[in-house]
Amino acid sequence: MTAGPSKPPAGGAMLPHSIVLNARQMPSYAYGHRSPIWWGTLGFAAAEGMGFALAIGAYFYLVFINGNWPLSAPAPDLFWSSLFTLVMLASLWPNHMAKRNGGREDLAKSRRDLVIMSVIGLVLLGLRIMELGSLHVRWDQNAYGSILWFLLGLHTLHLVTDIGDTIVLTALMFTRHGHGKRFSDIGDNAFYWYFVVASWAPIYLLVYWFPRWW
Template sequence: MRSPRNNERKTAYEDVDVSNYSRHLNGHNAPIWWGIIGLILIELSVVSAFTVTYLYLYMQHGQWPPADIPAPPLLIPTWSMLLMLFSCVTMYLAGKSIEKNQSWHFVIYTFASVIMASSVLWIRWLQFDNFDMRWDEHVYGSLLWTISGFHFIHIVSAAIGTAAIGCFGMAGFYTKQRQIGVVVDTMYWNFVAFAWLPFYLVLYFFPRL
């Protein structure tokens, strides 16, 4: 004999009408949206830990960088920061293009962002060549290399993911109804771009105060 509780469950399941539900979820309704928020929060904790560690050592030393070590040149990292921030504009325009079902505009803006990120990677690689110290010489060198390398890898991952999104766009995969992949990729891209701001301040601005 079926218990009354089981009968209630069966009735509840039978009364749910899902015929009007869309299989294309966007925004807060999509599990992947919350997934990317969780990923950003985890990586934000790492960004915060690096920044606080650098500031702690900066405040504990009378001279920072240590004696005989010049502050890193300011021009190249400034250009790379401006390029990354401008790439957020093209990513925003890419998202707006999908909302209007303008696939080729989306592809153009997406690959423009990838090109800018690739330019930043090339600039950073040249910058690594010009560092005046090894990563294992002292704590300042370790932080400079670790923070710079950490963000370099994040730009690589963002550029690869966005290039894949652009290729799907060329195939006509994304539409106004099916754009959650574009949304979460743009969220991560913006995080990577703006994560450089605290790093830029502590690595290149604070040593000049």
């Protein structure tokens, strides 16, 4: 990095450029909070978290104005949703390993971890499909059905988003692009998965256990 040309003296001759900072040796990517993508992911999660909060608020509003809850339907079955929850919790360990090995820039282990996370993601999608079939209410049946499907649909959207990103990143790591900034991308992807798992916890309690307690 060089400074701009100095103001020419009275004679008209230009002074030579002076080096302020040699940026050639600076890294082109970083990890964690030192990466702009990490902050973008954090902002994305914060905005989406507010969307979840608004949807949960709408759920409680419907409970308040109706009193009798759930409306014209039994509470959803617990089997598929609980199995889905257990698999999500189990995914935290390989997700942590992917983040750690990506930070170490270990290509072989990063590839392994991403393949595992891709498979887990596809399994979760299969479980979510089975889960949707055990709600005992259609999305257009009443207000209860609408808010139920909206909450699960909102979380499914985030699930699909992260799984798609993981599969694409996995494919890239098996090509000539599997180096440098891609390792930083693994950490950002893992960070977002933590948000997907954390956002499921209140929805699971609200959808499956709250009607039983109420």
